[in-house]
Amino acid sequence: xxxxxxxxxxxxxxxxxxxxxxxxxxxxxxxxxxxxxxxxxxxxxxxxxxxxxxxxxxxxxxxxxxxxxxxxxxxxxxxxxxxxxxxxxxxxxxxxxxxxxxxxxxxxxxxxxxxxxxxxxxxxxxxxxxxxxxxxxxxxxxxxxxxxxxxxxxxxxxxxxxxxxxxxxxxxxxxxxxxxxxxxxxxxxxxxxxxxxxxxxxxxxxxxxxxxxxxxxxxxxxxxxxxxxxxxxxxxxxxxxxxxxxxxxxxxxxxxxxxxxxxxxxxxxxxxxxxxxxxxxxxxxxxxxxxxxxxxxxxxxxxxxxxxxxxxxxxxxxxxxxxxxxxxxxxxxxxxxxxxxxxxxxxxxxxxxxxxxxxxxxxxxxxxxxxxxxxxxxxxxxxxxxxxxxxxxxxxxxxxxxxxxxxxxxxxxxxxxxxxxxxxxxxxxxxxxxxxxxxxxxxxxxxxxxxxxxxxxx
Numbered sequence: 001x002x003x004x005x006x007x008x009x010x011x012x013x014x015x016x017x018x019x020x021x022x023x024x025x026x027x028x029x030x031x032x033x034x035x036x037x038x039x040x041x042x043x044x045x046x047x048x049x050x051x052x053x054x055x056x057x058x059x060x061x062x063x064x065x066x067x068x069x070x071x072x073x074x075x076x077x078x079x080x081x082x083x084x085x086x087x088x089x090x091x092x093x094x095x096x097x098x099x100x101x102x103x104x105x106x107x108x109x110x111x112x113x114x115x116x117x118x119x120x121x122x123x124x125x126x127x128x129x130x131x132x133x134x135x136x137x138x139x140x141x142x143x144x145x146x147x148x149x150x151x152x153x154x155x156x157x158x159x160x161x162x163x164x165x166x167x168x169x170x171x172x173x174x175x176x177x178x179x180x181x182x183x184x185x186x187x188x189x190x191x192x193x194x195x196x197x198x199x200x201x202x203x204x205x206x207x208x209x210x211x212x213x214x215x216x217x218x219x220x221x222x223x224x225x226x227x228x229x230x231x232x233x234x235x236x237x238x239x240x241x242x243x244x245x246x247x248x249x250x251x252x253x254x255x256x257x258x259x260x261x262x263x264x265x266x267x268x269x270x271x272x273x274x275x276x277x278x279x280x281x282x283x284x285x286x287x288x289x290x291x292x293x294x295x296x297x298x299x300x301x302x303x304x305x306x307x308x309x310x311x312x313x314x315x316x317x318x319x320x321x322x323x324x325x326x327x328x329x330x331x332x333x334x335x336x337x338x339x340x341x342x343x344x345x346x347x348x349x350x351x352x353x354x355x356x357x358x359x360x361x362x363x364x365x366x367x368x369x370x371x372x373x374x375x376x377x378x379x380x381x382x383x384x385x386x387x388x389x390x391x392x393x394x395x396x397x398x399x400x401x402x403x404x405x406x407x408x409x410x411x412x413x414x415x416x417x418x419x420x421x422x423x424x425x426x427x428x429x430x431x432x433x434x435x436x437x438x439x440x441x442x443x444x445x446x447x448x449x450x451x452x453x454x455x456x457x458x
Contacts, residue, residue, distance in 0.1 A: 067314055070164065
């Protein structure tokens with residue numbers, strides 16, 4: 001097991017445990033206090049931290065990055081023969097993504113009326129998400145890319161001019177599947193990942209040979225709620241905790257015959273709607289879905305790239321009729337004006353910081369304000385962060401809260417001990433060595449020969 005997988009699992013065991021440290025939150029009006037445990041900030045196992053990261057990415061893209069223009073989701077799946085390479089080597093996964101983005105850029109360009117004919121004069125904008133998982137906790141590497149549905153060109157005044165891909169139809173991305181198939185296989189062949197015979201054989205597979213592209217999901221520029229839901233779907237964690245439960249309750253997990261049920265979001269091709277797993281099988285599936293460290297979960301491309309020259313003009317694009325319009329109805333309020341946003345709750349703007357406050361995220365997801373006092377309705381504030389074990393223990397003991405973390409079971413022994421195998425030797429080691437079946441005469445030769453070299457001076 002890779003070291004980063006073990007670190008992620010061990011960090012999850014400390015997530016949300018008051019005994020490992022917490023923050024003190026107090027209401028200035030009535031003096032009501034509460035304790036908030038620290039999170040692990042894991043990237044693969046912890047559903048709570050992954051959900052927070054999902055909401056943060058969606059809020060950031062919706063409020064600060066993606067302009068008020070139509071976007072389209074492009075999804076690429078590759079054959080099972082190629083997926084192990086994408087799982088094991090981030091460079092290969094990035095190379096396949098570049099091949100896919102170049103093909104999408106060409107297709108969007110040709111379906112955008114009014115765009116410059118030269119490919120060097122246009123740019124696209126996209127945010128890509130690399131998924132290592134499928135809906136049934138399986139290892140399924142594929143790509144979700146949110147692409148602005150059109151191309152940009154630079155106007156005479158130096159600004160960004162958008163040309164919408166109004167002629168894009170399903171037949172275009174269906175034809176694109178064959179193009180991506182040839183280019184990806186050529187990439188694998190050029191990097192000596194597949195031999196020539198295997199590449200030629202995969203080109204003859206039925207249909208598109210396991211390559212699948214879908215671009216049927218399109219969000220209009222004014223539908224900011226729909227855009228945020230789409231980005232949350234693209235940035236979602238590998239599994240949902242509310243779909244997992246133990247047969248017989250949590251107390252049944254102490255048994256060696258414990259079983260877990262994971263409800264699938266939809267039926268599988270063979271008709272299954274649930275997965276029946278043992279605890280070790282669940283851990284084995286989750287271990288394969290933990291992403292390696294120092295690999296970005298989402299990336300920016302084209303005019304949305306950090307150093308793109310047109311990025312400031314693109315992210316500031318808004319419909320002119322919405323700039324000076326009065327406040328829209330409640331059902332049309334954009335997320336930046338919704339409860340939990342900076343404008344609605346009076347939070348000061350965060351300047352250049354792209355992070356969203358914890359309280360804002362909770363208000364944005366659950367439509368509740370976590371820093372409102374449950375006793376008087378006043379504003380609560382964070383007093384301090386406590387990490388010193390003696391101080392943490394004394395406070396928890398005083399409040400009659402668990403001051404010891406839950407015990408962690410030791411690692412199990414080798415799997416050979418689970419089987420009743422007779423490993424005793426067939427021969428008794430203390431017995432004397434038996435006599436040989438044949439007698440051999442090992443005495444010296446009858447004649448002796450002088451094999452010393454002659455004296456050269458004789």
